Amino acid sequence: MILRRWAVLSILLFVCLTFPFTITNVVVKGLETVPLTSVLERIDYSGDLTEKDVEEIARTIFDMGYFASVKPELIPGKEGYTLLITVKENPKVKDWKITIDGEGLLDVKDLEKLVTIEKGKALNVKRVQESLENIKKAYEEAGYIFIEVTGNMRKDTFEIIVEEYALWDVFINGEAAGIDISQIVKEANLNLLKDFYSASPLVRFFTMNKKKFYPRVSDINRFIQTLRLNAFFSE
Known part of the structure; x- marks a missing residue:
């Protein structure tokens, strides 16, 4: 099982500008579970901007982790431009769970406290990565190194899979003659x-x-x- 990253940043400006311009309004389309305020508070469109600035705004929104695609479009107006940003959210997470393939070396209730994935919102790939790293770190701090932590979306539930590996046998390569x-x-x-x-x-x-x-x-x-x-x- 591997975590699929759905996100693909798409930056396409329908109006190609080579000179500074002013954005008087920002409209975000496609939001379903992510609040508009959480998007707008991350961007700054004051002052004279360039096409590169618009691309940076789109990348900032994309880097929030909730979106599979972010597409900016400049729409000319009387006093400036409206920046229309069309987003596509990642699949909505109704629930998440941890599945342990092994003996349960750590208490699953303790591992659940390390998960930061939000229920009822679009899957945030940054929170997924953070959750996987938190669980991996917990095993490492307990001394276990033969551990693999991955994740996958199954319908509306994100499943975190922890694979615990036992040691079957030991083999020595190189000069091992005479060693029992x-x-x-x-x-x-x-x-x-x-x-x-x-x-x-x-x-x-x-x-x-x-x-x-x-x-x-x-x-x-x-x-x-x-x-x-x-x-x-x-x-």
């Missing part, structure tokens, strides 16, 4: 998922916690240190 990797894994107390599934169901149920097979940074560092000590490796 299984012994090093055992010395480093590194849990491999293949050992979990090779054990009997009763042993797994009563003696094994599957979450321990999802390594933290400290587990990987301990394994590397043990490997260096046994194989006389250096930096």
Whole structure:
């Protein structure tokens, strides 16, 4: 699952001007869930402007994150120009949810507090990115590095998918002759998922916690240190 970015900025001026001009009014068409005030408060059209300034206004609106397209058009008037901005909002988010593919290493209720996606408004790609990064950071701070966080819009619900990866096995490339990797894994107390599934169901149920097979940074560092000590490796 990957997050699709719908946004495509389209800057097309129907009146090509090579000299400064004045904008006396701004009209925004296409708003459905985003308030007009939140758009207008971000732009400044005072004074003499150029075509580049209009493009910058369009880009500023686009960079809000709510829109799939932003198209400015200059309409001449008696005292100046009206800037007509036609926008197309991203799909409306009715709800969002977090789906964890793994053992649930972190409490999903804690992860939900990190989501900044707004319900009832157009999907904001900046808030999506912020939410994904917040969740990824929470895992990293807990020591987990084998984590992938992505998102996708499913009808009117945005789904955040957290994939937690366990460690199945360890392979060493390069000069590994004579090194007993299984012994090093055992010395480093590194849990491999293949050992979990090779054990009997009763042993797994009563003696094994599957979450321990999802390594933290400290587990990987301990394994590397043990490997260096046994194989006389250096930096």
